[in-house]
Amino acid sequence: MTNMLVYFLGFLLLVFGRCRTSLGQYSSDQCSWKGSGLTHEGHTRDVEQVYLRCSQGSLEWLYPTGAIIVNLRPNTFSPAASRLSVCVKPAPESSGTNVYLDLNGWLRPLLREHEQAAGLVRCFGILEGALFIEAIPRADISRRVTAFQYELVSDELTGDRPSPAEACHLCNEDQLLLAVCTKDFVARGTVTSVREDTKENRTSINVDIHRLYRQKTQVFVPGGPRARRWSGSITMPRECALKVSDDDILFTGTLRFGEARMGCATRYGDFLRWYRRAQRLGTNPCHLDTD
Template sequence: MPAFGVWINAIWILFFAGFDAASSSYSEDQCSWRGSGLSQQQGSVEQISLHCSEGTLDWLYPKGALRLTLSPRLPSVAVGPGGSSSGLITACVKPSEQFHGAQLYLERDGVLELLVGDRLESSPPPRVRCFSRLPGERVALFLQATPHQDISRRIASFRYELRGDWTARLSLDSNPISSEEACRPCNNTEILMAVCTSDFVVRGNIRSVVEDDNLRAAVIKVSATRVFRQKYALFTGNSRLTSRGEVRTLLQCGVKPGPGSFLFTGRVHFGEAWLGCAPRYKDFQRAYTIAKAAQQIPCELPVD
């Protein structure tokens, strides 16, 4: 593999080079890109810019390199479950299970950090990788093709997501995460803000908890008695009174099935529901009633 310095110089030399429209294409909304390396020159760097908070990249027959700039159209003030707004952007990439033919790097201020390496056929599926970008910080994703005699069966493909102010409890990364931060119960202020900002807000009961060692996650099977809001069809069912769905949380949080009704809130991460705040419903009711009487609720919710 060429030295990092050589590749970085090549990146900047070709920064305004554009790309061959015949060999690549954007989705209509510029959320996704699909292209082939067959028409790329060895050692060339193709520039790509995507402008959505989530999308995909499919690089067939990798050859040369790609430099990917993510410029999401996020709200000017993006707040997380805790109500904070630091301007921090968290990005995650989820390589396909058949990711082959390239290595994926994070380029931060001219320094490359390996996120996903090329895989052998017998290798386990690559894991989700997340990183954060501070306001004004220059970051990009850099895909470098690895030399192979036969590139016909190699595709470097991944999904990406960008969000404002994601906390550790909502991001699954390969780096160790503090159990204290990830599993800390939410305080009343965080609970009330989570009701306003989460992708889903559901009242329900825990049917069972299944451990997924590959994901390092606990999958909570939920019977939902009321779906206040859901961004995607996460909780569905034929019953008029209840629906069912799954919510994931970090394995080290030690979630166990138990009696009682909970208010589940959280974010959707690559199509899956990840737990944010989950107080007992009676505790949420108490906090909501007190805050409403004091005219301090950030948004209305039709509670029982």
């Protein structure tokens, strides 16, 4: 009886040793993680848990073997946080894996290996599941590295890309005044050039900024055509591109992976008229120095 018990326990250890879940490797700041598939040794079916708890960070997995489950969560989870989305941007050299969304064991494809190499950005709701990153079995893994950046963004950015009708809708008065208070950047200037990117199906406009009200990070840099100016670029869907013009435009938008994305924009004269009317009525959501 004792021998049978020993053999049974040995069999269980063999089975679970071939497909096991190991403890996560925590980074010092819980924002970024770097690991290696070589730690799995011969256990090519190991699944490792990773926990990242920042609004943005990165992951780098060298020599991928087995799989890792990446749990992305804000430090404080609340009803508002449940409406967040996660956007993932692979590095150009990312390879060796396929990425899925894992919700209670159900896997949904998110980024295939060839899509990672193309640098495609994918977004999903934070409650849609964790990232399940599975290594593609290969005899030689020495040149394989899976790497990406991630950001937690507001629910307005959920999905890969809005339809042209949604992306290019004109902001009304209330939406524009709110955008001035809440967006990552607010600037006043002109469009100096337009560049189309057919591969990414988007357009970048170069802008000359002569009044910078706010920017979350330094997207617009000093050194425009004239003194005390800033310059930079803003991206948007190709269908929404603005034309080169001397018109004074108020630009607002969000930042994703250090890139400015267009939000609400209108002629500055129209904004000024709306803003002053809201001031008289006491309905403007925040103050902006228009002097």
